[in-house]
Amino acid sequence: MKVALLTLFPDLVRQTLTMGVVGRALERGQLQLHCFNPRDYTTDNYRTVDDRPFGGGPGMVMLIEPLMRALGAARSVLPDARVVSMSPQGRRFDQALAIEYSTRAEIIFVCGRYEGIDQRFVDTQVDEEVSLGDFVTSGGELPALTMIDAATRLMPGVLHTDQSALEDSFMDGVLDCPHYTRPPQHPLGDVPPILLSGNHAEIARWRRQQSLGATWLRRPDLLAKLTLNKRDQTLLDAFIAAHRDKNGVQ
Numbered sequence: 001m002k003v004a005l006l007t008l009f010p011d012l013v014r015q016t017l018t019m020g021v022v023g024r025a026l027e028r029g030q031l032q033l034h035c036f037n038p039r040d041y042t043t044d045n046y047r048t049v050d051d052r053p054f055g056g057g058p059g060m061v062m063l064i065e066p067l068m069r070a071l072g073a074a075r076s077v078l079p080d081a082r083v084v085s086m087s088p089q090g091r092r093f094d095q096a097l098a099i100e101y102s103t104r105a106e107i108i109f110v111c112g113r114y115e116g117i118d119q120r121f122v123d124t125q126v127d128e129e130v131s132l133g134d135f136v137t138s139g140g141e142l143p144a145l146t147m148i149d150a151a152t153r154l155m156p157g158v159l160h161t162d163q164s165a166l167e168d169s170f171m172d173g174v175l176d177c178p179h180y181t182r183p184p185q186h187p188l189g190d191v192p193p194i195l196l197s198g199n200h201a202e203i204a205r206w207r208r209q210q211s212l213g214a215t216w217l218r219r220p221d222l223l224a225k226l227t228l229n230k231r232d233q234t235l236l237d238a239f240i241a242a243h244r245d246k247n248g249v250q
C-alpha cells in the first residue's frame with residue numbers, strides 16, 4: 001500500500017509510523033509513505049497556509065492554493081489514489097473500512113488543522129470524507145495514522161501470523177476473547193483451567209463462547225447484526241445462563 005499525507009506536521013507522521021508492526025512494514029516496503037506539507041507549496045514570505053473565515057467567527061481555515069499544489073505533488077507520485085479527507089463529519093471509520101483500505105494500492109489522506117479546510121477544496125478534490133469517531137481532534141494526523149495502522153496490520157505478511165488479525169475483534173462481527181499468559185497462578189487470579197488443558201477443540205469452544213458472551217454483554221448492537229448458527233446460539237445461551245446465575249438474575 002502506498003500512502004501520501006497532506007499534512008502540516010510531516011515529522012509527527014513519519015516518527016509515529018517508524019514504530020512497531022507498521023514500522024517493520026515500512027522498512028520492508030510493504031507500506032510506502034510520502035508526506036506533502038502545504039507550507040512547502042506557499043508563495044508568500046510568511047508561508048501562509050490559513051486565513052480568517054468569511055462571515056467572521058473564531059479560528060482559521062486552510063487555504064485552497066497550498067493544498068491544491070500539495071495535492072498535485074502527491075498525485076504525481078500516486079496517480080491512481082483516491083483522496084480521503086479526515087473529517088469528524090465523514091463516514092465513521094471501522095474494521096470493514098480498514099479491510100477495504102488494506103486492499104487499496106494507493107491512498108492520499110488530507111489532514112485538516114485549525115477550523116478545517118476551505119469547503120471548495122473538499123467539494124471538488126476529495127473522493128470521501130472519513131471520521132475516526134464522534135469527537136473532534138486538533139488535526140487529521142492522528143485519525144489518519146490510526147487508519148493507516150489499522151489497514152497496514154491487515155495486509156498479508158505484516159503481522160507475524162496472518163491468522164492473528166483474523167481472530168481480532170470485529171473481524172467476524174464479534175469481540176475478541178480474553179487472553180492470558182504466564183504465570184498460571186497469580187495473586188490477581190488464576191488462568192481459566194480449560195486454557196491449560198491442552199484440549200484444542202475445547203479451548204476453541206471456550207474462546208468462541210467468551211467472544212460471543214463479551215459481545216452480548218458489551219456490544220449488543222454488534223450481536224443484533226448477526227445471525228448465529230445453532231452451535232453459536234447454544235454457546236451463547238449457556239454463557240447467558242451462567243452469567244445470570246452468577247449475578248442472581250432470573
Ligand code: SAH
Nearest residue numbers: 086087112115116131132136137139140143
Ligand atoms: N470545525 C471542525 C473541526 C475541525 S478540527 C468541525 O467541527 O467539524 C481540525 C481537523 O482535525 C479537521 O479538519 C479534520 O481534518 C481533523 N479531525 C478532527 N476530528 C476528527 C475526526 N473525528 N475524524 C477525522 N478527522 C478529524
